[in-house]
Amino acid sequence: AAGVIQSPRHLIKEKRETATLKCYPIPRHDTVYWYQQGPGQDPQFLISFYEKMQSDKGSIPDRFSAQQFSDYHSELNMSSLELGDSALYFCASSSRQRRGTQYFGPGTRLTVL
Amino acid sequence: SQQGEEDPQALSIQEGENATMNCSYKTSINNLQWYRQNSGRGLVHLILIRSNEREKHSGRLRVTLDTSKKSSSLLITASRAADTASYFCATARGAGNTPLVFGKGTRLSVIA
Numbered sequence: 045a046a047g048v049i050q051s052p053r054h055l056i057k058e059k060r061e062t063a064t065l066k067c068y069p070i071p072r073h074d075t076v077y078w079y080q081q082g083p084g085q086d087p088q089f090l091i092s093f094y095e096k097m098q099s100d101k102g103s104i105p106d107r108f109s110a111q112q113f114s115d116y117h118s119e120l121n122m123s124s125l126e127l128g129d130s131a132l133y134f135c136a137s138s139s140r141q142r143r144g145t146q147y148f149g150p151g152t153r154l155t156v157l
Numbered sequence: 158s159q160q161g162e163e164d165p166q167a168l169s170i171q172e173g174e175n176a177t178m179n180c181s182y183k184t185s186i187n188n189l190q191w192y193r194q195n196s197g198r199g200l201v202h203l204i205l206i207r208s209n210e211r212e213k214h215s216g217r218l219r220v221t222l223d224t225s226k227k228s229s230s231l232l233i234t235a236s237r238a239a240d241t242a243s244y245f246c247a248t249a250r251g252a253g254n255t256p257l258v259f260g261k262g263t264r265l266s267v268i269a
Contacts, residue, residue, distance in 0.1 A: 075254035086245060086259040087200065100256050134200065138254050144188045144207075146257060148200040 046070055048149035050135050056155045057125050065120040065152045067135030074139055075099065076118040077146060078110060081132040093118060125156045163246060163260040171268055176233045178263040180246030181226075187252045189222055191231050194243045194262070203231075203244075238269045 049068040057063050069076050075094045079087040080103075089102035093112035104110075107125075112118040122129060132153050136146040164179040182189070188207045192200040206213045206222045206229070213220045219232040233240055243264050247257035 077256060079257075086261050087247075087257075089256040089258070092254070092256055094254055099254070102256060132197065136200075140254075144249055144252065144254075145190070145202055145205055147202060148192075150199040153197070 048135055048137050048147055050133075050149040050152050052152060053150065054153050054155075056157065058157055059125055059127065061125050061156075063122045063125060063154060065122070065133050065135075065154070067118045067120070067137075067149060069116055069118070069135070069137030070139070070147055072139060073116070073137035073147075075137060076112055076116070077136040077138075078104075078118070078120050079134040079136065079148075081134065081151075082128075083131070085131075087134060090120070122154075127156050130154060130156045163244075163263045165263060166261065167264040167266070169266040169268065170236055172236060172238055174236055176236050176240070176265055176267070178231045178244050178265070180229045180231070180260045182229075182246075182248050182258070182260070183227065184248070184250065184258075186224075186248040186250060187255070188249050189220075189229050190247045190249070190257065191218075191220060191229075192245045192247060192259075194245065196242075200245070233265075236265075236267045238267050241265060241267045 077092040078090040081087040090104040092100045096112045110120045132151045134151045136148045138146045190205045191203040217234045243262045245262045246260045
């Protein structure tokens, strides 16, 4: 079965640079979520989109923005990167038919030097 | 963590033994889910239990939910070395597509 696809899998950036993470949800899933997991931490919700509209907002810094496109893929844009942004970034998707169950992608490991 | 604590933080058992992990949460919920994460990898959905359910089974997994105590437990029976991973509980406030709030996780090591 198709799973959530994230790219790139690994990304290394310098401080103050920008980064764009991409997420391709499972086909026919209508909601996309972004989570951040710091080293040794639990995942923290950043932002979500339902049918291409922002639906919930969590602890997403103002330096980050995200959107969902007409083909349902989503991008997380991160600017003025800081050392503390180094983390695993997960995208998850869910559908109406299986309300509540979120399927996670493999994650993008971002390292800020 | 925004959610609460998972107990224990780390657990080491022999292959074939049972492993029990507990999770507490703070707010009212619609459902609680358990996820597994192998080191530095993605989160794999294990099981979802709704607030009106008390117990649920899936293969070697048994989940209980006590909404009066705001707690849940995950039991893995007859553990295998391949069960070695971190296990997280996550709660959802609503029935729809709402964000998950994760607990801190339990690191399980199963020794062959």
